[in-house]
Amino acid sequence: MATAEQATAPIKVEEAKPGIFRRIWAGLSIIFASKIAVVGLTIVLFWIIVAIFAPLFTQYTPLEQDWKAPNQGPSASHILGTDELGRDLWSRLIYGARVVLVLMPITENFWIPGGTAIWGVVIALIVGATLGLMGGYYGGWIDEIIMRLLDAMMAVPIILLYMIIMAALGASAVNVVIAITIVGTPGIARLVRSLTLDIRTREYIRAAETRGENPWHIMFFEILPNARGPIIIDAMLRVGYAIFAMGTLGFLGLGIPPPSPDWGSMVAKGREFILTGSPYAALWPSVAIASLVVGLNLLADGLREESMRYQ
């Protein structure tokens, strides 16, 4: 179909459009070059897909109670078994994944797209990247103030910090996001700062400065895009940490309040019945958290290795 004439004349238009696709394809080909990353991606994609299409994967709702069959093991009607109130574990698991990865409850009836963990990391990225860019680019006393404040935050043990924040704000999805943001910001800011310190010495930054560009333009348009590789990889790891943190908070009763299907609180509830012969209610959510965190770590590691090799 593509004859020689076609190829010569409208080349500019054609080159611009598949540019985006080619870039996405280039990104994907990095993932596919690494076996570890492919395994990681499979695990993560599995959870994302079951979370998005949760109603299609189960006939139960996560809140539907079956009084006649509490604490059951896997069976034909309940593939993963039921919890102490006879709720279907598979259904609670995949609706729980929704809260983590796909939808975030602002109030009881108002949900926004993007999971709680994702929102937490995204906001932490925005705040952390801004602080890191400012510290790294301006230097001097601005850098000193920002970094010392973040150091002070990093000095507090993470679990303690989570508990203080949640205890102060109360348990809700929005507050979990705030907690993840506060805890994640210092690490991201440090990473972005160190990348900025390197990139700001490049000559294209000099060129932008000699054009008299606004410092914010230089930070967000000249520096940030070139720091994206390590930031993306770090963000993947951070989503893993955030999921883990959500699990911890849920377990401690500081997470998203019941009856919402939260993995952490499922483990906490199911824990009581492990010794009575029905470990499944605690087991499955633990496996879910672990697999998702491991999946994200594998994906990030594989990407990092492969992109290093590219350089």
Place this chain on the structure above:
Amino acid sequence: MQNSSASANNIVLDVDNVQINYETRKGDVEAIQGVSFKVREGETVGLVGESGCGKSTIAFGIVNFLGPNGKIVEGSIRFQGDELVGRSEEDLKKLRGDRISMVFQDPMQALNPSVKLGEQLAEVLTCHRDISQQEAWEKCIQMLKRVNMPDVENVMQRYSHQISGGQQQRVVIAMAMLNNPALIIMDEPTTALDVTVEAAVLDLLDELKHDFNAANIFITHNLGVVARVSDYLCVMYAGQMVESGPLTEIFHDPRHPYTMGLLACVPRLGDSKLESLLHPIRGRVPPPAERSKTECIFAPRCEYVTEDCRKARPGFAQISSEHVARCIYATEIQDRALTKKRKKVPEAQELAEAPKEDLLSFEHLKVYYPQESNSVVSLFGMGEKKFVKAVDDVSVRVAKGRTLGIVGESGCGKSSLVKGLIGLEPVTDGDVQFMGIDTTKPVTERDTKLIKEMQMVFQNPDSTLNPSFTVGSQIARPIRRFKTAPRNQVKDEVIKLLKAVRLPPTFYDRLPRQLSGGEKQRVGIARALASRPDLIICDEPVSALDVSVQAAVINLLLEIQQVFGSSMIFIAHDLSVVRFFSDDIAVMYLGQIVEIGPADAIYEPPYHPYTEALLSAVPIPDPDVKQKEIRLSGNVPSALDPPSGCRFHTRCPRRHEMLPDGGKICEKDTPPWQDSQRGHRILCHIPIEELAKIDPVIHKADA
């Protein structure tokens, strides 16, 4: 040079038809193919070629340092009669550092920073022979003295970061000589050094060659350096040896188009844009995977290419007993080449005559950097504040449409000067006038109209463009910002600029990583041109490029200056390039301009003693040219605490002989500006009449 070929017919190394491959994921890649040369005792063979031509691969191949994926697949390498190919690691280990030693480009990386220099040196001896630590130590001291190292006992106790770059390279050379090796391989040993230091190291290598009678392989991309040190020359291109022969024969009678191209594309010291042309070689060195196996490897870039060249890889044509060239037209090519001469008809002469108004002038400009001190006193803000005086009291004028060249060694303040000018560094003191506007404010506080008129071209092609954006959007950015074209015509304007820098419009959508170094530099120039500036500041725009590309970029800049009529400030450390490019030249030393004037006047007496030393250090790619040997002693003093009086007095070779009472005045008083003629000024105590009596540094042997 003459006696070596007759007396020492002792072949130390015989490389015969070697091919080296690298295994990659895409299969084997041919890195080196068909390389043959011989190195005799007391002789230096120079390997020249641009980057990516496989010069270093040969050197590593000889000692089999090719890494896990490199291997010699064909040919033989005989060292003192013994075959090296296929030898075991153990055997080679015994040879390396003992019979064969290497000197690398960066002395900083060749020396272990955490071991004292004396121990590192002694280890070379104790490792290879049965010798006591004491004896080894003594030998090392002798050897360091031999390489003209000052204060030897002390140096043995120091770490590598405590001595200067030139001294580090001397230590590395001493280390290479310790076991009295039969073969020394030097891989760009002077590339990382300043010209005056480089000249001293090259002198040393020459001395050592005569004293120790070792065979040398000298790898470099610099034709000037190779002309100074070599007896024989091998020209490498894309992994193949394309020409080899005695040095003078190759320089006078090159027979391969690539060698001819290389010689035609570097400006010789003294050449100027008014009377000569540079001939770049088109295209670039193909990466190993794209090299054709069925045609002449140089065919895509060759000016004399015919259909016959594309039929097969040519073999060597014998020109004289030792001179061979890999070209099917080698015997007749000289007749064709005669049509192309370096000379240019002087047409733009009147440009130099008409006095024009000043575009830019700076008076008593100072750029100081505050130096943080670690003492407790300064922690409380009570200590004396120290400053690095990067630029100290500099006054220059640049006339409209002219080019000012600034030369000097690294650390002389040439970059700080332009950074102060363009507003990237705060100006400590002084008066800068640009088209009558005061320009001492930092760039963030300047008016866009002023910013627009001053743009910069940068040194490093790899970092001059933002890797995240396409070429088009990066050139478009200044157009949008300074509104040099209406919004809907920005793209047309970008394509116009791409054409001006000789790039096709298809580059609009390319990302920087898809471009070669020379292409990136062109885009950088287009970006600087986008705001239609009156003044373009070029900070070493060609020093990171290969010579063939360098010529093309210089030609482009000259052309742009003619078309756009912009003035330029051209910074470089290469005196030949600056001479070629500039109308006026300022020589800087330690934050001050010591000599300034029209380009031709700088390169002829009267000289400032520092200029004289610089000129005598420049390696000239012509074995017939003889230079005076003036070598500076000592290091450049720290700009934190510059010498009193004349800043050059600590190293000045002239003051003792030319001033009464050994030049005491230089230590006390700041020298005056002395005017010669046509605006040529020298900052020196020595009367200008005396300086004018000095012989010119450079003279052709036959003239």
